[in-house]
Amino acid sequence: MNLGTKFLKLISVLALLVLVSGDAMAHGERAQLASMRMRTVHWFDIKVEPQNAKVGDTIVMTGKFIPSKFWPEQLPSVDDTFFLNVGLPGPKFIRVNSEINGVPMIRSTAAEKGKLYEFKVVVRARVAGRYHMHPLLNVKDAGTLVGKGTWIDVDESDSDAPYVNEVTTMQGDVIDLENYALGNVYFWHVVWIILGVAYLVYWLILPKKGVFIPRYMFIAESGIDKANSLVTKKDFMVSGVFFTVTLAIILTGYLWAESKYPVTIPLQTGKVEVVGYEVPTGGLEIAVENATYELTGRNLSMRTRMKNTSASPIRIAEFITANIRFINDKVPGTGMVAGEEMVSKDGLSVSVDVIAPGQEVDVLLKAEDALWEKYRMTGLIYDPDSRFAGMLFYYDAQGNRYQQEVGGAVLPSNF
Amino acid sequence: MSQARTAYYSEANLVNDSGAAGHFRRNRIFYVGGAVALAIAIALRIYQQTMSFSVGTDYYEPEFQTYWMSLLYIEVVVLSAIGIIGSVYVWFTRETDAASISPQLELSRYFKLLGVLSVIGLWAVTVAALAIESDASWHQVTIRDTDFTPTHIVIFYFAIPLLTAILIPTFIWTHTRIPAFMNRVSLPFLAVVCGIFMIMPNYGFNEWGHTFFYAEELFSAPIHYGFVVMGWSLFFLVPLAIQIIQRMAQLIAEVSKDDTAVA
Amino acid sequence: MSVELPADKITDVQRFDLSVLTRPSAQKFYKRFDGIIIFVLFAFIALGIMLQYSLTAGDWDYWVDWRDRRWWPLVTPITFMIFIGGFMYPVWRAFRLPVIATAVTTLLALSSWVSRYYNFHLFADFPMSFVFPSTYIALGILMDCVLAMTRSMIMTTIVGAFLFAGLLWPVNWPLLAAYKVPVEYNGLLLSVSDLMGYEYVRTTTPEYLRIIEESTLRTFGGSVTPLTAVFAAFASILVFALATMASSAIYNYAGRYTRRIA
Known part of the structure; x- marks a missing residue:
């Protein structure tokens, strides 16, 4: 692009300034190294309700995450200190409550790799606009790890009254934090x-x-x-x-x-403890034998050996990595949340449809979609540590869902 | 030096202009330059306010490239142009004969230097009050995904380098126009210019550190101390002021020597 | 012109005819110069203290839930002492003007208010009650007055720097006390400022990032604040002395013209 065009572009940009809506963009999901996003935190079942609200309304975000057992060695992990946070462009919302496995997350905490954690964040809309809301973990010394975002539209409230955020102190005074003292x-x-x-x-x-x-x-x-x-x-x-x-x-x-103010207290800090749940694996044993990533085909192939030790037949339904869902459309029940992004509706193909009880079989899984490209996962080859990880979801005959983490070395092919 | 030129520049005449008109005429560099500086600062600020949260949160979106990266390229071009053209121009139009400079002209040049310094000062105020902490507030609420974040594009690639881009030509101008500075180099002036200039190489360290080993968005973190140390070059401002005062005191005595009235 | 150009070093003897000071036209020049130099100097001091302060102690001042009893009153005066020491010595040495501590603190207060309003309130949407600046002007005035009354940099170092750090907490207590009132939230005891820090979402400023109240069990009840004040005061004396020495070195050795390299 030569200078002249750039200048013209700027002029048009300035002219367009007034036309730009308050749309906030997505943020940060694509910046980190592909392998890092695949091997840190697996987020799933993220639900944000409602997605249309008015200022003053309450919005609840729920979901689950599992810290990866393949967490990069060089990266400080959640087992030291992390804080459950919300990815929003500033305090457009007020955080009313947040918890992990039922424990309030006002303070920082730690988690165990490979355990299941269910989170809930309740926010109240404060400033009108359109926002991309993510769950996220601030991991001490490692930075922010972002879950999948959901668009939320917040309209002005019906009344013209200024926004208030009232709290009652322990002495019984009602104060408005928006302009307190x-x-x-x-x-x-x-x-x-x-x-x-x-x-x-x-x-x-x-x-x-x-x-x-x-x-x-x-x-x-x-x-x-x-x-x-x-x-x-x-x-x-x-x-x-x-x-x-x-x-x-x-x-x-x-x-x-x-x-x-005769009664005052120092700032409160310290860590809280939270116990992780066991991941329900449903008696399926999975061993990844090798995995390849095709640069041109935008797909990840995993050759696995699976053994069904349960009493029910099992069907592989979904693979999630780096917040991207690859769904096997042959298996019913793997729904999408309204407005969900980063989903490949038929991106997962599985070489064996049903794994019978007691059966041990080689299964080829292929996660294929242009989303690899869109979310900059093609950078996998430039990572200094070529390993991958992801969550595999599967159902038994009763429709119960189970999951477990798979991962290992990954080789590029088709240069 | 022609008589006409001496008369035109005579500060003795200017300083006696009474009222607001005289004040504006004497300080025209500050008012004109300051108005331009303020207009640029306000425009940039409005741009930042409108475009940061709307199209500045994701480096990998095409909008970011359009609205923010093109701004960055324009800034780099504008700053280089100001610094290079300004420096080359003042060097090639330099004074060759210090002896031909009358006390009046010399004094007027001091006031000219001070006028330019006050324009730079006004810019410094906008950097202090508008730019520095906007970087803090931005990075403490958004997720960093590039070295070229919107606030960095404003502060690192324009606001602070502009100080240097004006200071370097000013430094050359001073050393080629004002006799006390000719044929020698003012160490405090050099230190101020170099210190502010050295903030720029420090960006490199900052970005490198944020990319490789420092993930937290703590503003008062040791990784930022380099900027602070460079800021200490401002301690050289008082010795520079004294260098200016030493000569101006002599010139004022000379220029006002016909004034026999005793207060 | 008959008068010699000033010598290479600013500390070299320079003679003036002081009768010039009474000439009305000279006085007009002096006043005009004052106006400009005050603006330029103050503008750069504002930039300098903003850089210095926000990058060494800024986080404690941005958020009300960072202003603890232990770190904020220690880090803040130390960072001020570096900057005030850098300017106070030369301005006292050359002009005998005891104004720098007041100028630095007042300029920081003014630019901080503009900055918090535009950058934290309008730009990032935080309520002002969560991001208002602390005040240090009183401390600056005390320090300058000590210098003006004792006319001694040594006394200013010992008494002035001590007062600056020692009184930081009481000066800010009228602003801050309201934010330390306890509230009960989801079964936890929090101060109002902790609650604000939790409610007003800061995406990349997690709770654990706060450098506050780190202590061992050997903290003896209520003596945290005075203990910090006394320690901060002694630390400030030391830092101010070092900063003054550094700025006197700049004045005496770097305050010069150097001959062009041939």
Whole structure:
């Protein structure tokens, strides 16, 4: 692109500024290395309801995640510290509640790799707009790991009243966090800014015959020993007054605050513990023998050996990796949530349709879709650690769903 | 030096202009330059406010390339143009004979230098109040997926480099126009220019660190201390001010020597 | 012109005829120069302290749920001492003006308000009650007044720096106390500021990132705040002394013209 076109483009961009809607884009899902996204946290069953709301309405996001047993060695993991968060462009929502396996997640926590965790985040719409809302984990020293996003439309509320966020303190006062104690903050800032500016004006603006050059000349000419005579008796008195008044105001303010808020507590921190559930594997044993990734065909093939140790026939229904769902459309029941993204409706082909009880069989799984390209999974070959992982979902005859993680080395083919 | 030119530049005449008109005429560099600087700052700010959360959260979307990367390219071109053309121009139009500069002209050049410095100062204020913490607020609420995030495109690739792009030509201008600076180099001035310039190489370290070993968005993190240390080059401003004062005090004494009135 | 150009070093002796100071036309120049130099100096001080402060102590000041008893009152004065020391020495040495501590704190307050309003409130949508700046101006005034009254950098280092750090908590307590009131939330005890930190979603600023209240069981009840204040005060004395020495080195050795390399 030459410069001229770029410039024209900018002009048109500026002209279009007014036409751009408040649409927020997706964020971050595609930035990390492909292998890292495949091998950190497997998110599934993410549901956000409702997807249309008004300011003040409550929205509930639920879902599950399993930290990968194939977590990259070089990356700090969830077994140290992580925080359950929501991916939103700033506080357009207020987080009302969040929990993992029923434990409130106001604080940070830790998780065990390979265990199942069910999360729930309740938010209340605060600013109208269209948002892409993700569940996410902030993993200490590793960064943010993002779950699948859902678009939410938030309209203005019906009433014109300003947004309030009321809370009752333990002393029984009802406060609005949107502007709590702000008048107080403004008052003290104004007091100090006035005093500070007054002090500066006294020294720098009030002297009628100039400040910087005359004072410099005086010190240069009369020598460093006489320099202190520039600070006069009047200056001493004025500084003394400023000093005393400042100390008096500090003391008054402190005593006032102590009497107004006699009961205060330090900031609360610390970690909470949460126990992970066992992953229901339903008696299917899976061993990945090898896996290849075709650069041109945009597919991942896994050659596996599976053994059904359960009493019911099993059908492989779905493969999830890096938040992309590859669904085997021959198996019923693998539904989609309304408006769900990153789904390949018929992306998974399985060489063996039904694995009978007690049967041990080689199964070839192929996850194929252009989504590999769209979500920058083709970068797999540029990763320094060519391994993959994903979740495999399958059903028994009664329609019970089971899942387990599969993973291993992956080789590129068809250069 | 022609008489006409001396008279035209005579600060003694200008300073006696009374009222607001005289004030604006004396400080025209500041008011004109400042208005331009402020207009650019406000325009950029509005752009950032409108386009960051709407089309700036995903580097891999085509919109990001259109709205943000083209802005980046334009910024780089504009800044290089200001820095290079400005420097080359002031070098080739340099004063060759220091002796021909009258005290009035020399004093007016000091005020010109101060005028340019105050325009840069106004820009510095907008950087301080609008740019720096917008980077903090942005990165603490969004997920970083590129080195060229919207706030970086504004602050790293325009707001701070613009200081350098104007300071370098100003540095050359000062050393080729003002006798006290001619044939020698002001160390404090050099330190200020270099310090602010060195913030730019520090971006490289910053991005490298954020990519490879520092995943958290803590603003007061050691990975950012490089910017702070470069900011310390501003400590050289007072010695630079003294260099300016030393000569201006002499010139003012010279220019005002006909003023026999005693206060 | 007959007068020699100033010598290479700014510390070299330079003689002036002080009778010039009484000339009205000279005084007009002096006033005009004051106006410009105050603007330029203050503008760059605003930029410098914003860089210094936001990149070393910013997080504690952005969010009300970061202002703890242990780290915020320690980190903040130390970072101020570096910057104030860098400017206070040369301005006192050359002009005998005890204004830098007040200027730095006031300029930071003004630019912080603009910044929080535009960057955190309008840009990122946080309520001002969650992101208002702390105030340090009182501390700056105290430090400058100590310098003005004692006319001694040494006394300012010992008394001024001590007061600056020691009184940081009481100065901010009237603003902050309201946010430390306890609330019960989902069965947990939280302060109002903790609750705000939880409710107002910060996508990439997780709870564990807060550097607050780290302690062992050897913390003796209520003495955290005064203990921190005293330690911060002594640390500030040391840091201020070092910063002053560094800036005097800049003034005395780097305050010069160097001859062009042939």
